[in-house]
Amino acid sequence: MGNGQSQGNRKRAEEESTEGASIPSFISPVPTDVGCSQYDVFLSFRGTDTRKAFTDHLYHSLIKAGTVPICVFRDDNSIPIGEEFDSQILDAIARSKNSIPIISENYASSKWCLRELIHIMDCKKSKSHIVLPIFYKVDPSDVRYLKGRFGEAFHSCKKRFDEKDIQEGQRALREVSGLHGWESEKVANGHEGELVEKVVEKILSELRQDFQLDVTKHLVGIGDHLNKIRNWVDAPARVARMIGIYGMGGIGKTTLAKQIRDVHVGGLWALSKSRN
Incomplete structure (x- = not known):
């Protein structure tokens, strides 16, 4: 293979690996007997759409919320190119309590975003994994039926996808479109600050459920x-x-x-x- 062709393949690999998927950029203090074995929230998003704007605001609001820091897994562009990227991402999803897929216009144009979503929806079926989708400036029906600009972005890029990614990705998109989440344009008339507040409030509520314990009202000696x-x-x-x-x-x-x-x-x- 010529040097020019090799460089071209590497550039395409970099574009696929760094713009769509997520890695840990914050790990909160956790008990030493648990270690860093779990994340509270996994953020799945298309970097070119929301990394520096909505996703960044949501991330910083999450890690600052509550008295105990929330452990959030998100993209910071530092995973090396190669197979290790895929395994780390999928493992992080499996070790997360909640996933927030931020479904934006170009989300489905990234095979890594699709693979994240496939694994997220599989985890939802197999264990107590909560999925809270945000439909960011897209209509859930466009996500379900691959219509509008969302559908156009998917169809324009699917020639780069494996057939398995296409079939399972379409299945995951149909499933996530049917979940109760947030449509950014319908929350507070599109004011993103209020949307972020609602998402953070929901995550805190879900995390507090983990702490619930059925205790009798009349305990002796306490x-x-x-x-x-x-x-x-x-x-x-x-x-x-x-x-x-x-x-x-x-x-x-x-x-x-x-x-x-x-x-x-x-x-x-x-x-x-x-x-x-």
């Missing part, structure tokens, strides 16, 4: 422990404080944390950790 912590929390302070409940497994750390959270609903997060 009152003294609860009162001690409540008195400390209620004391005036100029800075934010974090409560850590530490001890061996099975002594009621999560139960105590749940009770504290139910009493102090104004943005308090309580974390518990077992002692090794």
Whole structure:
């Protein structure tokens, strides 16, 4: 193969690998017994459409939301060219609790975006993976039936796709178009700031569900422990404080944390950790 042809193939590979897919650019502190094994949110988006605008605003709003940082997986253009790219992306999706595919006009023109979406929808079927699509300046019906500019972008590029990507990509697009999400032009008359706020609020709500614990209303012996912590929390302070409940497994750390959270609903997060 000539040098000119080789350079041309490399350039095309770079365009495919860096403009459509996502890699981790923020990892929040997590307990050491868990490590960085999970992400709270996976953002799937077409870089040329939204990377520097809507997706960037959403990303920064997510990582700043709440008392405990949200771990978000998104594109920062640093995965090397090659097969490792694909495996890292798919693995990150599988290890994410929520996926937000930002379906923009040129989303389906990227085979990497399609592969992300295929895996996202497969994860939704096989485990408790929540998919919250944002139809960014596109109509869900155009996504379902590949019409309008969205359809034109897909058809103009599908000659570069594998047949498997085409068939499974169309299936994933039909499925995601049927999910309840947000249409950017219909939220607050197209004001993106309010859309970002609604998405962040929904993610926080979903993450709090992970912390829910069915606890009886009348627990014996928890009152003294609860009162001690409540008195400390209620004391005036100029800075934010974090409560850590530490001890061996099975002594009621999560139960105590749940009770504290139910009493102090104004943005308090309580974390518990077992002692090794």
